[in-house]
Amino acid sequence: MVNYNGKLLNEEDLNISIQNRGFKYGDSIFETIKIFKNKVVFWEDHYFRLMASMRMLRMKIPLKFTLEYLEQEILKTVKENNNSDLSRVRLNVFRKDGGLYTPITNEIDYTIQVNSINYITKENYxxxxxxxxxxxxxxxxxxxxxxxxxxxxxxxxxxxxxxxxxxxxxxxxxxxxxxxxxxxxxxxxxxxxxxxxxxxxxxxxxxxxxxxxxxxxxxxxxxxxxxxxxxxxxxxxxxxxxxxxxxxxxxxxxxxxxxxxxxxxxxxxxxxxxxxx
Known part of the structure; x- marks a missing residue:
């Protein structure tokens, strides 16, 4: 299941437009976050980095984008995917569709994806x-x-x-x-x-x-x-x-x-x- 603007959808039901600015122009930012035992690791640091990045890129931050709201949305998505013990979350924020290099709006959409972690530290690297x-x-x-x-x-x-x-x-x-x-x-x-x-x-x-x-x-x-x-x-x-x-x-x-x-x-x-x- 994928979280798209707060709605949980099956991956095959998520339709990203050909006009998506993340796809067309890379007009998008993301956070890669670890979940350990149903806890968002270093969440405050991730959140404040995300907010700083959105401001730098002149994205309009929704009023509901509080620390608590996004954490809740992440954990909701993790729970739906049965990956609360150890998993990787990608929180992607992208400007809404439309425009060429100049966007029509600075408002945003977001997705939250969850995947299991299978990485093991290597002895030889x-x-x-x-x-x-x-x-x-x-x-x-x-x-x-x-x-x-x-x-x-x-x-x-x-x-x-x-x-x-x-x-x-x-x-x-x-x-x-x-x-x-x-x-x-x-x-x-x-x-x-x-x-x-x-x-x-x-x-x-x-x-x-x-x-x-x-x-x-x-x-x-x-x-x-x-x-x-x-x-x-x-x-x-x-x-x-x-x-x-x-x-x-x-x-x-x-x-x-x-x-x-x-x-x-x-x-x-x-x-x-x-x-x-």
Whole structure:
């Protein structure tokens, strides 16, 4: 079952118009959210990121789009799909049909989809740099729009080259993120992650990991510019997203990494997931 503007429909009964602006222009944003034991994990963070993104893209936020309303709609859809224990939710918001580049209205429609999670953290995880196209820096790149072409091409490249993921770079050749999440690099006691100015998604788990590390006096956290060369020189590398939490990287080119620090942070993150509102 799919939730379309508050109505639960069978997928085959959901009719999206050929004039849909998300389809025609990528005029759409989304949140990927984990459900654990009938709880929306880190829901407040997802909600406020969604609201900020809608404002940035000049979408009209409905009065009913409160924190409580959307949480209720998500859990209603989860319950209908019998996936309350562990599942992935995609909340998609798109401007209503009509217009060319200039929309007829800034009012929105939304969908909520629910799927089971079958992802398991891998013991061996190989990455490399995707160099064919850039993920351009700038504030718009930090928003989760439906325009994920670079991510798609990087994922295809990874599959063709027996990799688990690819590092995306910007026009300055700086590291941005990986195809499905943010990236952290540890060298000695300094943990670096690309700053938002580099064009990375303003990840929810990225934010949580930054909070965890910043409270540890044994490590220095830097949101900064990272070169691909720094990855090769790192002691550890791990990636983050809302579903997997933390995935340690074991191999980059010919370099092998330890995973102790990433696994330690993963345990702290799990505690936050259990206790989040």
């Amino acid at each position: 190989k990455i490399d740099v995707f160099k064919d196209f850039y993920n351009y820096s700038g504030l718009l790149s930090t928003v989760k729009t439906n325009n994920r072409m670079v991510n798609t091409l990087a994922s295809i490249y990874a599959k063709e080259n027996d990799l688990d993921n690819c590092v995306l770079i910007n026009e300055r050749k700086g590291v941005v993120e990986v195809s499905n999440g943010n990236i952290f690099v540890l060298k000695d006691n300094v943990v670096k992650t690309p700053s938002l100015n580099e064009g990375c998604i303003k990840g929810i788990v990225r934010k949580k990991v930054i909070e965890i590390i910043s409270k540890n006096d044994n490590y220095i956290l830097e949101e900064t510019t990272i070169s691909p060369f720094e990855i090769q020189k790192a002691d550890e590398v791990f990636i983050t997203n809302a579903i997997i939490g933390i995935q340690p990287v074991t191999n980059y080119k010919k370099k092998s990494f330890k995973t102790e620090f990433g696994n330690k942070i993963a345990k702290s993150l799990n505690v936050l997931e259990f206790t989040s509102n």
